[in-house]
Amino acid sequence: MGSGTRFKILEALAAGCAVVSTTIGAQGLGVTSEKELILADTATDFAHAIQRLLNDANLRERLGQQGRAFVKAHFDWSVIVPNLIEAYQAVTH
Numbered sequence: 001m002g003s004g005t006r007f008k009i010l011e012a013l014a015a016g017c018a019v020v021s022t023t024i025g026a027q028g029l030g031v032t033s034e035k036e037l038i039l040a041d042t043a044t045d046f047a048h049a050i051q052r053l054l055n056d057a058n059l060r061e062r063l064g065q066q067g068r069a070f071v072k073a074h075f076d077w078s079v080i081v082p083n084l085i086e087a088y089q090a091v092t093h
Contacts, residue, residue: 010075013037013067018060020049030074036067 006029012019019037026039033039038053040046053060073079 009037010071014071014075016064016068018053018063019067020046020053022046031067031070035063036070037063 006026009019009021009026009029009031013031013036020040021037022041023039024041026037031037031039038049040049053063
């Protein structure tokens with residue numbers, strides 16, 4: 001069972017790395033398999049996904065770019081701060 005935040009995945013995506021994760025590992029991030037990363041839930045599927053990335057530079061590049069764009073669109077300070085301010089204002093007024 002997963003718990004906590006998924007900082008490792010977000011950091012890798014923000015760095016433009018192609019990521020393979022389990023569904024539980026990426027739970028709550030709002031990512032889509034084959035768009036921002038690859039989700040693989042069995043050892044065989046995980047190994048296959050890694051092999052695909054090793055053999056396909058275009059796939060690595062595309063996932064890296066789309067993963068980075070996803071983090072910027074959803075987790076950049078310019079997105080988070082206004083939401084945080086709104087939450088603080090809601091509880092203080």
